[in-house]
Amino acid sequence: MALAAGGALSPAQTGAKRKAMSDITARAAALVAEFEKEKDPEKLQGAADQLVEVDLAQEEEGLKRLALRQETLQLWLRLLAAIDKNLDPRFDPNDRPRVSVTPPPSGGAQYPPGADPSVIKDPQARKQYEAAIKQNRDKAANYRLQTKLRRLDEKLTPQVERFIRLSYTTVPGDQRQLNETVKKLIANPQRAQALVRAGEPKR
Amino acid sequence: MSGCSGDSSDPESGSNPSTDTDSASTSCTQCTITSETTASVPPDRTRTTVGVGEEVTLTVDPAPATWSVSGAGTVSPSSGASVTFRAGERAGSATVTAVGAGCCCDITFTVVEPSGIMMSRTSLVRHMKNKPDCGFLARPYVLPNSVSFHNIEVREKNSAATATGYFSGFNGTRHQPEPQNESDWFTVQECCEGLGSPADCHDEIYSGYPGVPTPSVGLMTFPITWEFRVGGGAEKAMPDFEQRHEVTASGDCTTSKGGASETTHLSDEDSGY
Numbered sequence: 001m002a003l004a005a006g007g008a009l010s011p012a013q014t015g016a017k018r019k020a021m022s023d024i025t026a027r028a029a030a031l032v033a034e035f036e037k038e039k040d041p042e043k044l045q046g047a048a049d050q051l052v053e054v055d056l057a058q059e060e061e062g063l064k065r066l067a068l069r070q071e072t073l074q075l076w077l078r079l080l081a082a083i084d085k086n087l088d089p090r091f092d093p094n095d096r097p098r099v100s101v102t103p104p105p106s107g108g109a110q111y112p113p114g115a116d117p118s119v120i121k122d123p124q125a126r127k128q129y130e131a132a133i134k135q136n137r138d139k140a141a142n143y144r145l146q147t148k149l150r151r152l153d154e155k156l157t158p159q160v161e162r163f164i165r166l167s168y169t170t171v172p173g174d175q176r177q178l179n180e181t182v183k184k185l186i187a188n189p190q191r192a193q194a195l196v197r198a199g200e201p202k203r
Numbered sequence: 204m205s206g207c208s209g210d211s212s213d214p215e216s217g218s219n220p221s222t223d224t225d226s227a228s229t230s231c232t233q234c235t236i237t238s239e240t241t242a243s244v245p246p247d248r249t250r251t252t253v254g255v256g257e258e259v260t261l262t263v264d265p266a267p268a269t270w271s272v273s274g275a276g277t278v279s280p281s282s283g284a285s286v287t288f289r290a291g292e293r294a295g296s297a298t299v300t301a302v303g304a305g306c307c308c309d310i311t312f313t314v315v316e317p318s319g320i321m322m323s324r325t326s327l328v329r330h331m332k333n334k335p336d337c338g339f340l341a342r343p344y345v346l347p348n349s350v351s352f353h354n355i356e357v358r359e360k361n362s363a364a365t366a367t368g369y370f371s372g373f374n375g376t377r378h379q380p381e382p383q384n385e386s387d388w389f390t391v392q393e394c395c396e397g398l399g400s401p402a403d404c405h406d407e408i409y410s411g412y413p414g415v416p417t418p419s420v421g422l423m424t425f426p427i428t429w430e431f432r433v434g435g436g437a438e439k440a441m442p443d444f445e446q447r448h449e450v451t452a453s454g455d456c457t458t459s460k461g462g463a464s465e466t467t468h469l470s471d472e473d474s475g476y
């Protein structure tokens with residue numbers, strides 16, 4: 001994000017920059033929506049990569065700049081809300097999935113890990129093994145999602161707080177808009193408090 | 204754009220004199236880029252050799268600047284005092300250039316791919332008394348350990364056992380159950396000093412037991428291929444290696460994979476992971 005005012009732009013250049021900013025926010029919005037459907041954390045990273053390119057200083061008209069600021073804030077908050085919504089509080093990073101699982105003994109033999117269930121002759125043991133395979137795969141998928149969401153949270157939260165700090169002034173109108181937007185989009189009370197605090201006047 | 208053309212840059216310091224002839228301002232005579240890897244291990248965070256997908260914070264002085272990259276990586280955002288360089292998904296060289304305040308300076312990174320997997324045992328040895336079986340749980344570490352691969356994912360491809368002698372009953376046994384042609388993808392953590400970057404999984408490396416009470420010479424091997432990818436991109440195979448299970452006529456069993464190896468004797472007490 002860059003807030004420093006640039007040099008004078010021609011009307012054509014200004015129009016192109018505006019379009020670029022609206023393209024950026026549109027792409028970010030689409031990626032957040034895709035994450036909600038697919039649960040692929042790379043989509044959130046992609047959305048964040050877009051949002052850091054938003055340059056409020058490129059929007060020279062005051063009202064449009066305010067609209068861009070509000071839209072960008074909403075997208076950042078939707079992104080953080082998506083992280084919060086999908087974080088599993090019971091996730092244990094020390095409980096790692098297996099590359100493959102060992103089948104139960106059957107018929108006096110013990111097949112090595114990863115053997116196909118069809119080699120297990122005992123139907124009950126085979127069923128037990130198939131369930132263990134599925135459980136491990138589910139665990140692997142969840143481990144990947146939870147790990148990536150936690151990394152994104154750690155990386156993106158300071159970026160959003162920085163955006164708020166640099167983009168919102170301490171005047172009541174700015175503070176009110178920030179508070180209302182956070183209240184509307186962020187369900188996690190600790191996060192909401194931290195975000196509002198990022199925009200508050202420094203003592 | 205590839206660096207500050209027309210002048211010799213110093214990739215170690217990321218500093219060089221102004222060459223920005225297009226700029227109206229010539230007050231700046233030199234700018235400097237400092238770099239810090241986001242991974243705290245390996246401990247030299249100013250290193251310019253990084254793993255695929257690895258991230259480095261770059262800061263330019265004087266600031267701000269417009270940033271660009273040529274080669275294996277991206278930079279985000281494209282302007283400002285401090286930005287993040289993200290190494291690309293394949294080995295190569297990347298030159299990041301900062302232009303601003305009448306200065307141009309650049310820094311060059313060498314991006315390396317995983318060179319292999321090292322297994323580190325994390326459990327007791329698995330063995331059943333009076334049966335020639337053996338194995339253990341291990342955690343895979345992505346090599347080399349001179350960079351961090353925490354932004355990649357890894358997985359193991361399926362393969363089929365070649366088994367003879369005592370293990371002949373397992374010949375052709377799959378390493379991943381149908382219909383899987385590979386394991387799931389596993390995330391990777393920041394590098395551990397002296398080891399490598401640990402994958403978020405455990406590998407059960409176990410011979411199995413064919414159900415024949417009397418031991419005899421036998422060998423079972425699986426050709427092993429691990430793949431990596433960056434940011435959900437295309438996968439690429441690392442160099443192949445072998446998982447090996449060997450039984451002697453006296454019932455000693457040795458299991459080896461990725462540099463980890465354990466041997467049990469027939470009379471050893473029961474143990475497991």
